Amino acid sequence: MSELAATVDAPGALGAGAGTGAVPAVVPQRLGDVAVPVRSVGAEDAMADVEVLFRASACTSIAVRDDGPGRVGLLTRHRFTEAMSGRLGYGRAMLTHRPAGQVTDWTPLVLDASTTVVDAARVAMARPADVRHDDVLVPGPSWSAVSTADLVSALTAAVAHRATCDPLTGLLSRPHLVAAAAHWAAQALPGTRRRLLLAAVDVVGMADLNASYGLDSGDALLRELARRVAGTAPHGAVVARLDGDAFAVLMLLPAVSEERAQEIVASVRDRVRGACDGLGAAVRVAVTASIAGWADTGLLLLEVERELRGTRSARPAPEAAALRSRR
Structure with missing residues (x-):
């Protein structure tokens, strides 16, 4: 040679x-390829404690555990901010000591890490408009999440890869x-x-x-x-x-x-x-x-x-x- x-x-x-x-570039094929670890809190943790986590600009969503029923929900930065603002601006005063579970979405989209990027994007875009751009939760030894931006980026790369290879x-x-x-x-x-x-x-x-x-x-x-x-x-x-x-x-x-x-x-x-x-x-x-x-x-x-x-x-x-x- x-x-x-x-x-x-x-x-x-x-x-x-x-x-x-x-x-040569590594093209994400599965949801697990683009999922990143997500912080988690308990359903009874106070909203004030959750606010501390959202002060980090990289934190866009938090997994919320409800150990009683054994369920996991999603609390996005947008949902948290909206709740804390309240209709008349009194949300912070009313909710700061209340449990995070009260404002959590308990029916988030949860997909296995083995789900293809194409299938994940299809399911995510089929959600109702008010939650269509929420992160997708990925279960595992610890919970991970995929943002809409990362999912769209991975989908674009996957489609380009299919067209080329x-x-x-x-x-x-x-x-x-x-x-x-x-x-x-x-x-x-x-x-x-x-x-x-x-x-x-x-x-x-x-x-x-x-x-x-x-x-x-x-x-x-x-x-x-x-x-x-x-x-x-x-x-x-x-x-x-x-x-x-x-x-x-x-x-x-x-x-x-x-x-x-x-x-x-x-x-x-x-x-x-x-x-x-x-x-x-x-x-x-x-x-x-x-x-x-x-x-x-x-x-x-x-x-x-x-x-x-x-x-x-x-x-x-x-x-x-x-x-x-x-x-």
């Missing part, structure tokens, strides 16, 4: 995640690879002798494997293939899922001679094929490089996909033990 890594150029400014096999393998999607190739073709190649190199690999008889061993085993095989293909890519390459059982690696090569470019093509082909040894299914590999200083993304994709379809590969019986182990 060291020789190849030294040959491939860095991607340049392509935007976040453009030069990797998956988006393949949900099965975590690799980037075909549109991302196409966009990266187009960017390099327009910005990095003209006036130079650099080239784009595209390597692709797919599984022989994937439909038959799914029929023989089940979709779960087929998905496990594809995840393993994606991992191996990504492992062959040098730093700066783009690794993506082209379609159902096909994956690709896009690299920007430095200015080299035609002979050297062909040596790199052969080296990448051997490296990808070698990484797939013992996978449990036969694969086909195709690698192509553009001419020096110019590339057409559509033609590169067409060339490798045509080569994949035209490759004459024997179809040995699948390694049943290897496939069954992925169930």
Whole structure:
């Protein structure tokens, strides 16, 4: 890998995640990923004591425990301030010594930490308007909460992640690879002798494997293939899922001679094929490089996909033990 890594150029400014096999930022997927610990008080604690907690600007809500019925409620800063103000401004005088349980919302939205961010946002937005923007409580060894702002931020990141990445393998999607190739073709190649190199690999008889061993085993095989293909890519390459059982690696090569470019093509082909040894299914590999200083993304994709379809590969019986182990 060291020789190849030294040959491939860095991607340049392509935007976040453009030069990797998956988006590098950690994207929150579950409510537990964004929940933060929340202070808690007893239902009989005085409002004056609760006021001390709300003096901290970071404290937006408090969990209220009612140990008798074994319930937990939510007291938000807004609800607390409204109660303490009162209709005529006498709320503080009337409530300062009263228990917090009297102004607590005892029917807050409580969701498990394993709830997806998407599902949590859907349920939270379905609440009545007066509580729609209240925090979501998350049970655990100690109570946590998720603010509306954090939930919306996590939802935005999750939606962006789904649009960018393949949900099965975590690799980037075909549109991302196409966009990266187009960017390099327009910005990095003209006036130079650099080239784009595209390597692709797919599984022989994937439909038959799914029929023989089940979709779960087929998905496990594809995840393993994606991992191996990504492992062959040098730093700066783009690794993506082209379609159902096909994956690709896009690299920007430095200015080299035609002979050297062909040596790199052969080296990448051997490296990808070698990484797939013992996978449990036969694969086909195709690698192509553009001419020096110019590339057409559509033609590169067409060339490798045509080569994949035209490759004459024997179809040995699948390694049943290897496939069954992925169930």
